[in-house]
Amino acid sequence: MRMIHARPVLVLLFVPCLVLLSWLNVPSFVYSATPEEIGLKIATEARARDDGFGNFTAREVMVLRNKQGQESRRQLRVKVLEVAGDGDKSLTVFDEPRDVKGTALLTHAHKKEADDQWLYLPALKRVKRISSSNKSGSFMGSEFSYEDLSPPEVEKFTYRYLRDEPCGDLTCTVTERFPVDKKSSGYSRQVVWQDKDELRTWKVEYYDRKDEHLKTLTIGKYKQYLDKYWRAGEMNMVNHLTGKSTDLTWTDYQFLTKLKARDFSKTGLKRAR
């Protein structure tokens, strides 16, 4: 009964919001803005649309493939907590390969300063504070690096809008982004395709420090949760230099869970599984 009453109210609230958002985010309308301003606006808006998700959990399966097609599997679970005014807190627990089962990684991301990271090693029951400056390193031997997997905080890049172009049935904006912290990033720039309707990212091209096209990420199977938040179901990263690739499948998205800030403490990390 409650839902039936609530729905018209929600629609009434949503319609003006959507109108406002679409006006804000059609860059071609904003003739006076520079490409840098438009790029920043797209990034800011994409991030703003994800505001308020609160928390979620999900499962990830990675399939690593080498040039010869040999496969190797990784399985992990991730818990994410939104933090107002700062980067998200996340907890990643490894299930496979079995020799690292129970290993867990706690990240307190920050908008500007370096992230805080702790690693839990179950064999020694040891919590170890680790350096978070390893942005460009491979995540578990995959083609994803740590920076590819962390949510792109607006403040960590500068932007330049390039053009609009069709992508599948949609129209995408194509924007370049440049890391602010050039020392720790493995890239000189990234080129990002986002659809104009929902600002979902469909493709990212990564250029290494010598500005060579190193990797391409394609994203798909988006689903909307809580009528608002889009989450990808599939990601595919191809390394053009090595011929290796990694498929990342996301399943079991759960929003509005019972997760609290205390689950993202060092005490919570020792309990994580």
Added chain:
Amino acid sequence: MRGSAARYSLAVTAVWLAALIVVVEAHAEIEFAAWELSGRVSLESRYFPETGIDPSHQSSHTSGFVVEPQLYVEDVEGRSVNLVPFFRYDSADSVRTHWDLREAYVLLFGELGESEWEVRLGADRVFWGVAESQHLVDIVNQIDFLEHPNGEVKLGQPMVHVTWTADWGVLEFFGLPYHRPRIFPGQGGRLRFAGLLDDERVEYESGAREWHPDFAARYSHSFGPLDIGVSVFDGTSREATLVCMPPACQPTGVSDVSNVWIPYYAQIRQFGLDAQLTLDAWLFKLEAMHRSGDRNALGREREYAREYFAASVGASGFDDLVGTFRKEEYAAAVVGGEYTFYSVFGSTADVGLLAEWNYDERGRQALPRRQPLTLDNDFFVGTHLSFNDVQSTEVTAGFLMDASRATHTLGVEFDRRLFEQWSLHVESSAILSMDPAELQYVGRRDSFFEFHLEYNF
């Protein structure tokens, strides 16, 4: 002592099974949300290139296996039970063939206003500290010295562990009702000092013996890049003072293989501090502790000899012998750092470099604690190579050098996943040189190679 260790494990297992049955019976309505069985089976082999101190009993080669399953059961409220039994078979040393309950605890937690409480009840393992060359402040658990001389493997410790987590940090209290004596290798085992330990006799300073209630507490917090912990322990030492008493032990000292020693556990108090500063790729580490109450026979040889001869004619007893030992009070520290070069030379590999300095106020009268060597003025340099490949290949090497004595050791470890659930561990522990003044001089020929083939499920 072997007998008492086995009795301990049996008793604890029986208590636990009974408790589990009672809980499950009484709460038949408990909804189990999840359960999981995982663990490892490992085939292991060790080879000693040199002949040991007791060649008529010791062999140069030993093989065996380890089974360590883990059962985890969780109810819908998040409460859980964790069981980790451990068994090792060793072909050369019947004492090293041993089993233990590494973990058997109930975990409960909940909210307390803005903060959170957590209780772990049962046998568990706890780690404190930040350094790599030794674990100076780590004290809650007895080490499983039979497994590896590096002191990283621990026996399960019965405890009530209460944690209070709030904005101002983490406060933990440990009630430790039972003491686990350290078990040393048997007659067929290497990595023992010359003599053996009395199978039947363990002495304690406390009249309550192994049932003396020990306490520990720790406060820890993170301040931006700084992680800090202060701790206190009050209770039975985890380090045994070895006492040579007639008639089983002759005054021929530590190099006589026919001597049988009696372990004695004093009451101690330890204050500890551990801190790590994490700045970019740098980790700066400090551990420091102050301990009082341990007994030390070094420097008391004359008093001891007098009492020994009195004991050999029945004029004095065990307590008189221990009474000649110095009751010590000292500070020790380890300070150092770690720097990692990520993605070296455009590859995916990371290279970490470590350096630490170990200090003990007692100097040449220092005794080993959780590590085989005395670390009174010792430098450690090491490297850690992570190839970040699909097989997670890793190489670790550590070189330990006594600054005031001619003792040098080198440890090298290699780890690689072979395929899916199988992995390989190869290790070499080499004593490059040993100063004759070292207490461990008798173990100078105990360099070894070790090999594990591990299956994880």
